Amino acid sequence: MSSTTITRIVTVRNSQGLHARPADLLVREASQHNAAISLEKNGYRVDCKSILSLLTLGAECGTEMSLSAEGPDAEQAVAVIADLFECGFYELEQAE
Amino acid sequence: MKFSDFICENAIRAELTADTKDGVIAELVDSLLQAGEIGADEKADIIAAIMKREDLGSTGIGRGVAVPHTKHASVDKLVGTVGVSVDGVDFNSLDGEKVQLFFLLISPPERPGDHLRALENISRQLRDETFCRFLKQSKSTEDIHQLLEEADNNQFAS
Numbered sequence: 495m496s497s498t499t500i501t502r503i504v505t506v507r508n509s510q511g512l513h514a515r516p517a518d519l520l521v522r523e524a525s526q527h528n529a530a531i532s533l534e535k536n537g538y539r540v541d542c543k544s545i546l547s548l549l550t551l552g553a554e555c556g557t558e559m560s561l562s563a564e565g566p567d568a569e570q571a572v573a574v575i576a577d578l579f580e581c582g583f584y585e586l587e588q589a590e
Numbered sequence: 591m592k593f594s595d596f597i598c599e600n601a602i603r604a605e606l607t608a609d610t611k612d613g614v615i616a617e618l619v620d621s622l623l624q625a626g627e628i629g630a631d632e633k634a635d636i637i638a639a640i641m642k643r644e645d646l647g648s649t650g651i652g653r654g655v656a657v658p659h660t661k662h663a664s665v666d667k668l669v670g671t672v673g674v675s676v677d678g679v680d681f682n683s684l685d686g687e688k689v690q691l692f693f694l695l696i697s698p699p700e701r702p703g704d705h706l707r708a709l710e711n712i713s714r715q716l717r718d719e720t721f722c723r724f725l726k727q728s729k730s731t732e733d734i735h736q737l738l739e740e741a742d743n744n745q746f747a748s
Contacts, residue, residue: 510702513709514657518647518684545651545684546717552710554703 500568504533504561504575508582512553514545516583521545523575529565531575542575591707593715593738596695600625601671602731606692611681615640615658618673618694627669628662628696636662636696650683654726655716657709659695668704670695672738674728690726691716721746 506512512520524531524542531542535557540547542561553559561579563571601621608614619637622628628636639660643649650656671694678688693712697705715721721741728734740746 511706513702513706514649514651514659515647518651521684546653546655546713549651549709549713550717552706554706 498568499562499564500572501560501562502572502576504559504579506553506555506557506559506582507579508585509555510585511555511557512548512551514549516578516585517545517548519578519583520548520575523578524571527563527565527567527571527574529563529568529571531561531563531568531571534560534562591704591711592742593711594742596668596670596704596708597693597738598622598625598627598669598671599731599735601627601669602734603671603673604728604730604734606673606675606679608675609677609679611644611679612641614673614675614679614681614692615644615694618658618671618692621671621673622669622694622696625671627665629664632662632664636660636664640694644682648682648684650681650685650687650689651713652683652685652687653716653722654678654687654690655693655722656681656683656689656691657693657695657712659697659705661699661705662696663699665696665698668695668697668701668708670708672725672734674726674734691722715741715746718746 608617673692678690681689
């Protein structure tokens with residue numbers, strides 16, 4: 495089975511941005527997949543399975559990034575992680 | 591955002607005495623009180639808010655580091671402190687390891703960007719093994735302050 499890279503643009507939708515809790519969610523989800531998963535912002539790419547790396551993005555609300563996954567379950571990984579971004583890491587309902 | 595922009599020098603604590611999660615958080619919040627960064631009547635509320643955030647998910651992000659934090663209306667700018675525990679404290683960290691380095695942050699509710707930039711700076715510097723190691727080995731507040739200054743001057747992670 496060939497290993498292709500799946501890429502998708504994701505946007506940070508929650509007002510608090512990619513702080514510790516969303517980063518934790520991302521790491522937990524990414525770690526469940528075999529694929530190598532990364533996020534890229536303005537040419538700077540980080541490993542989605544490393545919370546410290548994710549936090550270095552300092553991605554505020556509205557930030558667009560490129561999500562990539564390479565490996566056998568890349569498509570599924572991208573789909574699930576893109577969903578996390580889409581629902582604002584479950585923070586969209588909060589008034590703050 | 592540099593450490594000097596949000597870490598209160600007078601609130602830095604080397605050799606934390608507490609050995610529990612509750613104890614460390616109380617000790618760090620108290621250090622901010624002693625430094626005049628928070629009010630005495632806010633202290634209990636702030637500690638409770640930080641513990642509530644911990645209940646949502648440990649801020650022990652691994653590699654012996656934790657970033658306990660909360661938003662609080664009583665501060666009008668981001669205030670933070672650094673604490674080092676020699677023996678480490680059990681913090682329910684993501685990697686199961688004890689935590690030795692604590693960056694406690696209290697941010698104004700309407701400015702999430704400041705908190706995020708502080709996290710960005712902290713995590714970026716901590717990716718440097720040397721910086722991490724030196725901080726954990728710090729014995730005095732002067733040591734810690736000096737390390738933070740060197741980090742701000744890009745002497746560690748670029």
